[in-house]
Amino acid sequence: MTAEPRQAESPAGGAPDSSTRVLAPLLAACAAGDRAAFATLYQASSAKLFGVALRILRRDDWARDVVQDAYLTIWRRAGDYRAERGTPMTWMIAIVRNRALDRLRRDRGERSLDELTEAGLEPDDPQALARVAAAGEGSGTRLVTCLGQLDARARRCILRAYCEGYTHSELAEREAAALGTVKSWIRRGLIQLKSCLESREATP
C-alpha cells in the first residue's frame, strides 16, 4: 500500500477519533483479503457490536447469529466503506442494526410486548442519558440536549425505536395511542431534533 489510509473526518469536520485511526486501516486491509486484519478488527470491535445487538434483540442466541452474519458481511463488503459517510464504527454498527432489525421483523411474533416492557430501557432514566451525553466526543452532549427539548412522548418513541427496535404499531400499543398519532409525534420530533442538532453544530 503506497497511499496513506483515508482518514474519516467527522461530519462536523473534526479530527478522526482514536477508534477510527485503528479501524479504518484494518477495514482497508480486510478489503484486500487480509485475514489477520479481520481477526484484529473482530477483536477491536466485537464487544461493541455484540452489545448493540443484545440491546436491540435481548436474546443471546439471536445476538450471536446476527453478529456472526454481520462480520461475514463486513468481510465481504469492507471495500464499500466510505470514510466521508461516517466512521468505521458507525458503518459496522449500521450493518449490525440492519441484521438485528431484520431478525426482529421476521421473528417478532416470538417477542411479546410484556417481555419488552419488563427488560426495557427507561428513556427518561437520567443515568442512561448521562451515558449518552458522555459518549461520542461532544456529539453525545448535543444529542441529549436536543432530545431534552422534545415532547416527552416523541422522545420516548424515538429512543425506543432506535435502541430497542420498536415498530410504529408496537409504539402505538405501548403509548395507548392511535398509529397515526404516534407517527406524527415521531415526525415532529425528528424535524425538531434535526434543526436543534444543526444549530448546535454551527455554533459549537
Place this chain on the structure above:
Amino acid sequence: MSEAWSKREQLAADYVLGTLPAAERAAVERLAVEDAALARLIAAWQQRLAALDAATPPVEPPPELWRRIAAALPPAGGSGPAEGDGPAAGAGTLVSLRRALRRQRWATAGFGALAAGLALLLLLGPSGLGLLLPEPPPPPGAERPAAAPQRFVSLLRQDPDQPGFLVEVDLARGEIVARPVAPTPPAVGGDYELWLVDQGKPRSLGLLPHGEKSGRLPLSIPQLGKAGPGALLAVSLEPAGGSPSGQPTGPVVFRGRLIPLPD
C-alpha cells in the same frame, strides 16, 4: 426548517430509526445504492444518533462466536487478491496501521488515563493482574476443534481505543512476533514483559521491544496452543531484565484476548 424536510429526508430518518417494515427497509437499501442524496441523508441520520450506540455498554461475545465466524469465511486463496500465508500475512496491515497511528502521539489525555490505570494497579499490587483480568468460567466440556489452530493473534490494548502491540503467535514456527502498532510509552527504568494468563495464572513469555521495533520471541511455553478459550495476553512493566520473581510485579499496561486466526 420544515421546508427542508423532504419525502427523502423522512424516508432516511425512518430507515435509520428502524421503524419501517422489512419490505420497505429493503426497498430503501436498494434505492440508496442509486440515489446518492438518499445515501447521504441516511449517513447523516446515522451520525446524528450514533451517540446512542456509543453509550451502549460493550459486551464481550462468547469465544465460540469467533470460531463460528472464522469457520464460515470463504476459503483463502480463492478469487481474492494475493495473500501471504506465513506470519507476515498481516504485515501490509501493520504498515498501514502503524503509519496511521504514528501521528497519534501519546496525547496528554492518554498519559492521564495511563497514570490513573497505573495508580490503580499499584494499589492492587501484584495480585492486581488476576483481579483486573477476570477469567470467564470455561464453558462446560469445552471442546477443542479437531484440527487445533496453529496461529493466534492478539491486539494488546490499554483501553479499547489505545492499542499498543499486535502479537502473533505461530505454534508451527515456535515463535511469537510482537509489533508495536502505536508509539508505546517508554518503559521507564525497566522492561515490558509479556504474560500468558490462562485460568487466572500468569506465565512469562519474555520481554518486549521498546519504541517502534518489532520483536521476535521464542515460544517459551509450547503448550500455549492448549490455552483455554478465555486466555489473555498481558504486558506488565517490570524492572530491567524482567520480573525477578517469575510473577508479574509491576502494573499491567496492555492486555488482549488471544484469538485463533482463520486459515
